[in-house]
Amino acid sequence: MIALIASACAESEAPKDPYEPELKAAQKQAASDFEREVLADLKITKAEFDEAVNRYVACAGDRGVTIKARPTAGGYYNYDLVKSGDAETVADECRKGTLALIEPIYVDRLMNPEKKDLDQLQADCLVRAGVAPKGYSGDQLAADRAKSFSDTSFGPDNPAVPACLSNPNSGL
Structure with a gap:
């Protein structure tokens, strides 16, 4: 009887998030208050992802570089970078603290929520x-x-x- 109850309890537990290790690692690597806030609950919502994209585009724009975020059918974005002088350097620098940690996990989870092949x-x-x-x-x-x-x-x-x-x- 005790074994039956123990196995029933084990089955009723919520399944562990397959992306938890990546989220915890990202928490430790967070370079901005924004990233720390997004990753605090070990979840990344669509609204948080969109905010990260907006911050990335705005950061580049504030430094004179135009980046256009184009939504894809897959639910994430492709980026058009207007190349000029140090545009690629600025884009890379602006990814830190906005998209660098958030986007890969969000897109992976969106495409493959159960982390299957x-x-x-x-x-x-x-x-x-x-x-x-x-x-x-x-x-x-x-x-x-x-x-x-x-x-x-x-x-x-x-x-x-x-x-x-x-x-x-x-x-x-």
């Missing part, structure tokens, strides 16, 4: 989208990606391909 998640997305055949594997995807999808019945121009590669959990 990413190639397999992307392959499963292509199957769900009806692009790849049933049984298409992560290993096949890796091999096809290495050949720029040239030997597949689908190609990189199919809209589902970049959508699944940018975020396999995007709802396809």
Whole structure:
């Protein structure tokens, strides 16, 4: 009876966050009050991520460098940097304290919340989208990606391909 209760208690505990080690490491490396505040609860919300992006863009702008944050279908951003003089140096310096620690964890968690094999998640997305055949594997995807999808019945121009590669959990 005691063993049954103990196992029931163990099963009812909330599953451990697979990104907790990265979040704790990021807490220790935080270079700004903003990062420390965001990472204090070991969670990064969409609003906190967007604020980090806004701070990054504003930091660069305050130093005369234009960075445009373009939202992707995957739920994160790509950045256009207007190259000039020391633009890349400024962009790198502005990442510290804004995006450097927050963005990689946020994007990884967004794309792969359970920290499973990413190639397999992307392959499963292509199957769900009806692009790849049933049984298409992560290993096949890796091999096809290495050949720029040239030997597949689908190609990189199919809209589902970049959508699944940018975020396999995007709802396809």
